[in-house]
Amino acid sequence: MMGPSVVLRISFLLVCLLLQIGMLWGQQGNRDVYVVYMGAVPADSSGNILKESHLQLLASVLQRGQHAEKTLIRSYRHGFSGFAARLSKEEALAIGRKAGVVSVFVDPIYQLHTTRSWDFLQQTMVETDPNPDSDPASSTQASDTIIGILDTGIWPESESFSDEGMGAIPSRWNGTCMKGTDFNASNCNKKLIGARYYKDDGAAATPVGRATSDSPRDELGHGTHTASTAGGNAVVQASYYGLAAGTAKGGSTAARIAMYRVCTFNGCSGSAILAGFDDAIADGVDLLSLSLGASAYFRPDFDEDPIAIGAFHAVAKGITVVCSAGNDGPDAGTVVNAAPWILTVAATTIDRRFESDIVLGGSNKAVSGEAINFSNLEKSPVYPLIYGGSAKSNSSSSDVESASRCELGALDGSKIKGKIVLCKHFHNDSPKMSKIEGLNNSGAVGAILIDDLGVAVATAYVSFPATEVSSQAAEEILTYINSTKNPVATILPTITVTKYKPAPMVAYFSSRGPSPQTSNILKPDIAAPGVNILAAWIPSDSSEVPQGQKSSAFKLVSGTSMACPHVSGIAATIKAWNPTWSPAAIRSAIMTTATQTNNDEASLTTDSGSTATPYDYGAGEVSPTSALQPGLVYEVGTEDYLQFLCNYGYQSSEIKLITTIPDGFECPENSSKDLISNLNYPSITISSLMGNGRKIVDRTVTNVGAEEETTYVASIQSPPGIDVKVTPSKLQFTKNIKKLSYQVIFSAVNSSTKGDLLGSITWSDGTCKVRSPLVVSSN
Structure with a gap:
C-alpha cells in the first residue's frame, strides 16, 4: 500500500501532466486554417525564396516546439504572395500586425x-x-x-x-x-x-x-x-x-x-x-x-x-x-x-421547355405542367386525385396548411395511397425532393406541386411521376377536384418543347x-x-437514373x-x-453588344412575368456573334482599379502592398465612393443623385473596328425625370486617333424624381452599335 506522501506526489504529477496536455491542446487543438494575404510578388523574389520568407514569418508567431513546416498548408508565390496555415486566433492577430501583410482571415468555404x-x-x-x-x-x-x-x-x-x-x-x-x-x-x-x-x-x-x-x-x-x-x-x-x-x-x-x-x-x-x-x-x-x-x-x-x-x-x-x-x-x-x-x-x-402535363378526368382536359419525369402512369386519367389539405393527418401537430403543402408528417398515408396528390410549394418550405420522397414512401402514385416561383425551372423527378404548375393552372385543377365526386387524373411523361416564347x-x-x-x-x-x-x-x-437505364x-x-x-x-x-x-x-x-429583347421582340422579363431591369440582367443577354465585332471598347487598366480601391476606401499604404504600383502613387485626397462612377466601365451607375442635383461622368472609348476614318454618333434614352447630355455627341476616329473621351452630364429635372431610373447611351457608326446601360438612383 502506498503512503499518503506517495499519493500526493503522484497526484501532483498527474495535475502537472494534465496542465501540460491542456497547454498543448490550447496550442494544437483550437486552431483554424487562416489565409495570410501579402499582395503582389516582389520583383526580386523567386518561388523558393518567397516560400522561405513565408515560413520565417510563420515561425515568428509560433510558440516554442511548433514547426512552421508542419503548420503551413499552402504557399502562394506565382501570381501573388501569401500562404495558408493552421493558426490560433492569437497567432493570426499577431501575424496580421506584421509588415507586408495585407489581410489575415479564416479560410472561408464557398x-x-x-x-x-x-x-x-x-x-x-x-x-x-x-x-x-x-x-x-x-x-x-x-x-x-x-x-x-x-x-x-x-x-x-x-x-x-x-x-x-x-x-x-x-x-x-x-x-x-x-x-x-x-x-x-x-x-x-x-x-x-x-x-x-x-x-x-x-x-x-x-x-x-x-x-x-x-x-x-x-x-x-x-x-x-x-x-x-x-x-x-x-x-x-x-x-x-x-x-x-x-x-x-x-x-x-x-x-x-x-x-x-x-x-x-x-x-x-x-x-x-x-x-x-x-x-x-x-x-x-x-x-x-x-x-x-x-x-x-x-x-x-x-x-x-x-x-x-x-x-x-x-x-x-x-x-x-x-x-x-x-x-x-x-x-x-x-x-x-x-x-x-x-x-x-x-x-x-x-x-426550350420540358412539359409534363396533367390530364383530368371527365373532359380529358390537359393542364400544362413543367418538370422532368419519365412517368410510367397510364395515359388515361384513371388515378384518384386529392388535394393535400384534404388528406390531413390526425396527429395533434398536423394542421390543414401544413397538409396543403405536403410537409413531412402532415398527411395521412391511408388517404393518399394510390393517389395523385396536389400540393402547394413555397420558397421557404421543405425541399421539393423531401416532399416527393415522403409522398412516395406513403404510397402516392404521383404529385403535382403548385410553385409560382420555380415553375420555369424544370425539376428532375426522374422515375417518380411529378410535375409543377402555376397558381393559375392549379385553380383549374382545384375547381375540378371540388366539383367532382371522384376526381381522377394522370401525369404524362416529359416531352421537349422548342421555340418556346417568351425567351x-x-x-x-x-x-x-x-x-x-x-x-x-x-x-x-x-x-x-x-x-x-x-x-x-x-x-x-x-442518383437520377430511370429504372432499367x-x-x-x-x-x-x-x-x-x-x-x-x-x-x-x-x-x-x-x-x-x-x-x-x-x-x-x-x-x-x-456587354456593349448585348440584347435587351426576347424572341417575342418585347423587353426582357423575369420568369414571373415582370419587366426585367439591369439589376436583373446587367447589360442584357449575351450575343456571341455581335461580341466579335463591338466597334468600340472601354479599356480599364490596373491603375484604374487602384483608383477604384482608393475611392472604395482603402489607404495608399494598403494598396501599395496589394500590387506593384508606380513610384509616388498616392490616393487623391478627394477619394470617395461617389467617384467610383468614373471608372471606365461599359455601364454607368450613379447611386445617389440628390434632389435637383447634377453629376458629370467621364468615359473613354477605343476604336477596334474600322481602320480608316469613322464617326460615331450618340443616341440617348434618358432615365425618367433625368436630363442626360453627352458631350461631344460625335466621336470622329481616324487612322491615327483610336481613343476619344466624352462626358455624360446627369441633371435631375425636379426634386420629386425618386427611385431607380433606367436609360441608355448608344454610340453608332451605322454598322456597329455600342450600348451602355444607365442606372441612376435618385433620393
Missing part, C-alpha cells in the same frame, strides 16, 4: 453556384446546335486559347473532351497533369491539357459515406458540366434520356481546357481557390471560369475574398476572369463576385443587383443561359453556374480572334 436548393441537381448547358461547325468557336484560330476552370474536377473520358483532330498543345503552356486516385497523366490530352487538385485540408468534415479522393477526377459532376459548357467538343446525338436531343457543344469548341479541382463534397475552401488562381497564372491560362462564390449573406470585403484577390492578380496578368453572380435571387442586393475586375454573369432561360427570361434564382459593395458599378454585368442546360456529366452518378453521359442542370461558362466560352472565342485584347476589352465587347 459553394458551387447551381440552383439555391439542393433539389435542383447540379447541371450546366452545352446547347443544341443544328450546325456545330458553322461558328467561330470551332475555328483553328481558337485552338490556342486556354480556359482554366476552378471547380470540382473533370471526367476526362467524356466525349466532350476528346482531342481528335486537335493540333499540338501551345508551347507557352507551363501546366501539368497531376497524378491522383484513378487519374494519370495519360488522362490529359491535346484538349484537356492540364489538371490539378488541392487536398481538402480545411476543418469541415466530409459527409458520412463520402470519401474525398486526392485526384483531379470529378466526383460531383459540376466541374465536368461547366468545362464542357465552356469549351467542350461538339457531340452529336446527345440527350438526357431522350430529352433535349441534339448536338451538345461548348462556347469555344476548339479551346484547350485546364481543370483546377478546388471543390469537394465539403464545398470550396478559400485557400484552395487561391492556390488554383496562383497555379493558373503561372501555368499560362488565357481565361478563368469560376461557377462558385460566397453566399449573399456572407460577403467578405475585397481584401478578404479569395475570388476577388485571385481575380485581381489574374486580370493584372491579362487573364479574363468570369464568375457566376450567385443563386440567392430573386431578392434585390444579392449579387456576389461583384469586384469590377470580374465579369459577373446572371442566369436566363432559353426557348429568354431572367431565372428566379439568379442573384440581383444592386451590389451592396459596389453600388456605383452595375452588377451583374451580363446574362446567359442557365436554366436546364444540357452538358457532360459523370457516369459514376447513379444506364447512367447518362449528359445531364440537365440549372444555376448561374451554368450561365457563367457560356460567357467564358464566348470570351475565349473573342480572345482567340483578338489575342492582344485586355480582359476589360473582352468584357466591354460582351
Whole structure:
C-alpha cells in the first residue's frame, strides 16, 4: 500500500501532466486554417525564396516546439504572395500586425453556384446546335486559347473532351497533369491539357459515406458540366434520356481546357481557390471560369475574398476572369463576385421547355405542367386525385396548411395511397425532393406541386411521376377536384418543347443587383443561359437514373453556374480572334453588344412575368456573334482599379502592398465612393443623385473596328425625370486617333424624381452599335 506522501506526489504529477496536455491542446487543438494575404510578388523574389520568407514569418508567431513546416498548408508565390496555415486566433492577430501583410482571415468555404436548393441537381448547358461547325468557336484560330476552370474536377473520358483532330498543345503552356486516385497523366490530352487538385485540408468534415479522393477526377459532376459548357467538343446525338436531343457543344469548341479541382463534397475552401488562381497564372491560362462564390449573406470585403484577390492578380496578368453572380435571387442586393475586375454573369432561360402535363378526368382536359419525369402512369386519367389539405393527418401537430403543402408528417398515408396528390410549394418550405420522397414512401402514385416561383425551372423527378404548375393552372385543377365526386387524373411523361416564347427570361434564382459593395458599378454585368442546360456529366452518378437505364453521359442542370461558362466560352472565342485584347476589352465587347429583347421582340422579363431591369440582367443577354465585332471598347487598366480601391476606401499604404504600383502613387485626397462612377466601365451607375442635383461622368472609348476614318454618333434614352447630355455627341476616329473621351452630364429635372431610373447611351457608326446601360438612383 502506498503512503499518503506517495499519493500526493503522484497526484501532483498527474495535475502537472494534465496542465501540460491542456497547454498543448490550447496550442494544437483550437486552431483554424487562416489565409495570410501579402499582395503582389516582389520583383526580386523567386518561388523558393518567397516560400522561405513565408515560413520565417510563420515561425515568428509560433510558440516554442511548433514547426512552421508542419503548420503551413499552402504557399502562394506565382501570381501573388501569401500562404495558408493552421493558426490560433492569437497567432493570426499577431501575424496580421506584421509588415507586408495585407489581410489575415479564416479560410472561408464557398459553394458551387447551381440552383439555391439542393433539389435542383447540379447541371450546366452545352446547347443544341443544328450546325456545330458553322461558328467561330470551332475555328483553328481558337485552338490556342486556354480556359482554366476552378471547380470540382473533370471526367476526362467524356466525349466532350476528346482531342481528335486537335493540333499540338501551345508551347507557352507551363501546366501539368497531376497524378491522383484513378487519374494519370495519360488522362490529359491535346484538349484537356492540364489538371490539378488541392487536398481538402480545411476543418469541415466530409459527409458520412463520402470519401474525398486526392485526384483531379470529378466526383460531383459540376466541374465536368461547366468545362464542357465552356469549351467542350461538339457531340452529336446527345440527350438526357431522350430529352433535349441534339448536338451538345461548348462556347469555344476548339479551346484547350485546364481543370483546377478546388471543390469537394465539403464545398470550396478559400485557400484552395487561391492556390488554383496562383497555379493558373503561372501555368499560362488565357481565361478563368469560376461557377462558385460566397453566399449573399456572407460577403467578405475585397481584401478578404479569395475570388476577388485571385481575380485581381489574374486580370493584372491579362487573364479574363468570369464568375457566376450567385443563386440567392430573386431578392434585390444579392449579387456576389461583384469586384469590377470580374465579369459577373446572371442566369436566363432559353426557348426550350420540358412539359409534363396533367390530364383530368371527365373532359380529358390537359393542364400544362413543367418538370422532368419519365412517368410510367397510364395515359388515361384513371388515378384518384386529392388535394393535400384534404388528406390531413390526425396527429395533434398536423394542421390543414401544413397538409396543403405536403410537409413531412402532415398527411395521412391511408388517404393518399394510390393517389395523385396536389400540393402547394413555397420558397421557404421543405425541399421539393423531401416532399416527393415522403409522398412516395406513403404510397402516392404521383404529385403535382403548385410553385409560382420555380415553375420555369424544370425539376428532375426522374422515375417518380411529378410535375409543377402555376397558381393559375392549379385553380383549374382545384375547381375540378371540388366539383367532382371522384376526381381522377394522370401525369404524362416529359416531352421537349422548342421555340418556346417568351425567351429568354431572367431565372428566379439568379442573384440581383444592386451590389451592396459596389453600388456605383452595375452588377451583374451580363446574362446567359442557365436554366436546364444540357452538358457532360459523370457516369459514376447513379442518383437520377430511370429504372432499367444506364447512367447518362449528359445531364440537365440549372444555376448561374451554368450561365457563367457560356460567357467564358464566348470570351475565349473573342480572345482567340483578338489575342492582344485586355480582359476589360473582352468584357466591354460582351456587354456593349448585348440584347435587351426576347424572341417575342418585347423587353426582357423575369420568369414571373415582370419587366426585367439591369439589376436583373446587367447589360442584357449575351450575343456571341455581335461580341466579335463591338466597334468600340472601354479599356480599364490596373491603375484604374487602384483608383477604384482608393475611392472604395482603402489607404495608399494598403494598396501599395496589394500590387506593384508606380513610384509616388498616392490616393487623391478627394477619394470617395461617389467617384467610383468614373471608372471606365461599359455601364454607368450613379447611386445617389440628390434632389435637383447634377453629376458629370467621364468615359473613354477605343476604336477596334474600322481602320480608316469613322464617326460615331450618340443616341440617348434618358432615365425618367433625368436630363442626360453627352458631350461631344460625335466621336470622329481616324487612322491615327483610336481613343476619344466624352462626358455624360446627369441633371435631375425636379426634386420629386425618386427611385431607380433606367436609360441608355448608344454610340453608332451605322454598322456597329455600342450600348451602355444607365442606372441612376435618385433620393
